[in-house]
Amino acid sequence: MNIVKIVAFGVIAFILLCSTARAETLVIVNNSVTQASISKKEIKRIFLGKKKKWTDGKRIRPAILKGGAVHEEFLGVYVEKTASSFSSFWKREVVAGIGIPPKGFRTETDIVRHVSQKEGAIGYISPGTPHVGTKVLSID
Amino acid sequence: MKRNSIFKVIVALIVFFTEGIALSFDQEDILIHGFMSQGYLKSTHNNYLGNSKDGSFEFNEIGLNFAMPLSDELRFGLQIFSRDIGEYSNNEVTVDWGFLDYHMKDWLGFRAGKIKMPFGLYNRQRDADTLRTPIFLPQSVYPEGIREFIIAFYGASIYGSSEIGSAGSIDYEVFAGTLDIDADTPFVSNILSTVVLSLEAQGIDLAAAMDAFGIDLTEVDIEVAISHIEGAMLVWNTPLSGLRFSGTYLSGSGDLSLAGGALDADLSLDAISVLSVEYEKGPVILACEYFDMDTDIVMRPFGTAPMEIEGWYISASWQVKDWLELGAAYGEYYPTPEDKDGSDFEAVGLPDYYAWQKDTTLSVRFNLSEYWTAKFETHFMDGAGACSPSDNPNGIKDDWILYAVKTSLYF
Numbered sequence: 125m126n127i128v129k130i131v132a133f134g135v136i137a138f139i140l141l142c143s144t145a146r147a148e149t150l151v152i153v154n155n156s157v158t159q160a161s162i163s164k165k166e167i168k169r170i171f172l173g174k175k176k177k178w179t180d181g182k183r184i185r186p187a188i189l190k191g192g193a194v195h196e197e198f199l200g201v202y203v204e205k206t207a208s209s210f211s212s213f214w215k216r217e218v219v220a221g222i223g224i225p226p227k228g229f230r231t232e233t234d235i236v237r238h239v240s241q242k243e244g245a246i247g248y249i250s251p252g253t254p255h256v257g258t259k260v261l262s263i264d
Numbered sequence: 265m266k267r268n269s270i271f272k273v274i275v276a277l278i279v280f281f282t283e284g285i286a287l288s289f290d291q292e293d294i295l296i297h298g299f300m301s302q303g304y305l306k307s308t309h310n311n312y313l314g315n316s317k318d319g320s321f322e323f324n325e326i327g328l329n330f331a332m333p334l335s336d337e338l339r340f341g342l343q344i345f346s347r348d349i350g351e352y353s354n355n356e357v358t359v360d361w362g363f364l365d366y367h368m369k370d371w372l373g374f375r376a377g378k379i380k381m382p383f384g385l386y387n388r389q390r391d392a393d394t395l396r397t398p399i400f401l402p403q404s405v406y407p408e409g410i411r412e413f414i415i416a417f418y419g420a421s422i423y424g425s426s427e428i429g430s431a432g433s434i435d436y437e438v439f440a441g442t443l444d445i446d447a448d449t450p451f452v453s454n455i456l457s458t459v460v461l462s463l464e465a466q467g468i469d470l471a472a473a474m475d476a477f478g479i480d481l482t483e484v485d486i487e488v489a490i491s492h493i494e495g496a497m498l499v500w501n502t503p504l505s506g507l508r509f510s511g512t513y514l515s516g517s518g519d520l521s522l523a524g525g526a527l528d529a530d531l532s533l534d535a536i537s538v539l540s541v542e543y544e545k546g547p548v549i550l551a552c553e554y555f556d557m558d559t560d561i562v563m564r565p566f567g568t569a570p571m572e573i574e575g576w577y578i579s580a581s582w583q584v585k586d587w588l589e590l591g592a593a594y595g596e597y598y599p600t601p602e603d604k605d606g607s608d609f610e611a612v613g614l615p616d617y618y619a620w621q622k623d624t625t626l627s628v629r630f631n632l633s634e635y636w637t638a639k640f641e642t643h644f645m646d647g648a649g650a651c652s653p654s655d656n657p658n659g660i661k662d663d664w665i666l667y668a669v670k671t672s673l674y675f
Contacts, residue, residue, distance in 0.1 A: 165427065169370075174370065174425040174433065176367055176370060177369070177370065182336075183336040204506065205544075206546060206547060206583070208547070209544060209547075209549075212395060215297075215389075215392070215395055215674060216392075218295075218297050218329065218331070219297075219299065219327070219329065219343070219388070219389050220361075220380050220388035220389055221329065221331070221343060221363065221379075222380075222423075224295060224333070224339070
């Protein structure tokens with residue numbers, strides 16, 4: 125019986141661990157954004173400062189988390205950079221004067237609040253985070 | 265201790281003890297960032313980038329930049345900068361860059377003011393130590409001797425970025441303007457020695473000719489004015505994530521004046537180019553760049569002195585852990601590409617190894633915190649092509665080692 129409990133605990137722990145490691149991030153935008161979907165390529169270009177306007181001409185305002193698993197997963201999947209190389213990329217842009225980095229937030233609650241309030245804003249959260257006042261973009 | 269050194273120590277202590285607070289001051293409309301570094305150089309032989317044979321702390325940078333969006337399309341930015349390397353710059357405070365940036369569309373924007381020169385993949389960030397694993401950018405492509413010539417220009421540029429379907433995306437910038445060359449720089453002091461050696465190889469003794477007019481070339485005033493420079497840079501971000509290729513091309517012209525106009529020369533920048541490739545995969549970055557500079561100095565009435573440089577390198581950096589990065593690079597630098605074996609130098613009584621400088625570099629970087637780094641680096645040098653004869657009056661050795669240590673903050 126003890127062995128069964130141990131194995132069950134281990135399986136549950138493994139599932140939770142895998143779930144945490146592979147949690148899919150949600151891409152959220154301000155309700156002013158008219159498009160309903162976005163491609164992975166577009167997301168990368170937005171967060172590397174190459175795409176700065178939505179299709180309707182409004183300014184894109186990217187927001188990022190300052191660290192954590194959700195941040196690292198988002199960068200790895202969509203921007204194809206590690207957190208360190210992403211940070212270095214924006215430092216290079218700033219030092220050369222050719223870019224302004226995305227606004228950074230410590231928590232997902234903060235990023236949701238910002239995206240809900242700022243016209244044109246885009247950010248990312250984990251699936252379980254409430255995101256009132258924003259809408260989720262589907263990924264093409 | 266100089267006043268600026270005290271200031272740097274104070275700032276470092278504030279950042280160290282208030283790490284969580286001393287973040288970049290990001291107000292809604294104004295962004296403020298900065299960086300500062302202090303290093304030490306020591307070479308086994310040959311003074312290089314300062315009095316390195318005896319050890320030199322004359323090796324630091326400090327920068328403070330501001331960026332302010334004025335509208336959704338228009339922003340203004342400015343960076344104040346100060347550096348010291350050997351006998352040059354001596355922490356003179358300058359405007360490193362300052363320009364207006366109008367972003368009309370993703371594929372079309374405009375900049376005007378003092379703009380960092382697009383030159384290779386890393387020139388625009390060369391002065392901020394925290395932005396790379398090694399202390400020095402490879403000197404075979406980013407030589408300190410011509411830094412003043414490629415660091416920034418006054419003028420305007422058109423830039424943009426565009427996807428090209430399944431072929432990836434391209435970034436481009438086309439620019440034109442002028443340069444402001446400080447006479448107190450290695451570039452200017454090296455120009456004259458290059459001209460003298462080149463004319464000597466053609467059988468023309470410029471020093472003797474000037475002596476007849478009472479002009480001592482070892483103490484003559486030199487002024488360089490670049491009337492125009494133009495160029496372009498194109499980056500191809502390939503469909504393979506992390507792989508990009510780049511090409512840069514510059515040209516222009518100017519004037520060289522010696523002894524208050526007693527001797528004039530035309531400076532023709534025929535072609536300066538850099539070809540680059542970089543592959544970034546996770547924590548590893550591989551890079552390779554090639555640099556070629558083809559200029560002519562027409563020293564009236566004596567003749568034409570070509571000033572050509574060629575160099576290349578390969579490098580690798582690896583972020584082993586969050587706190588540890590390793591780097592390695594090998595580069596070759598030729599101040600006279602048509603004489604890579606040094607036979608022309610030997611013909612005028614100089615060692616053949618003045619014709620090249622081959623550099624094998626090993627680097628270690630410690631990320632002491634999110635804002636503070638420390639680096640150690642060793643350069644195993646073969647040749648003295650980038651060493652200044654004026655800094656080495658007692659001669660230059662062919663095999664030597666340069667040690668470098670540096671600590672930096674970014675905020």
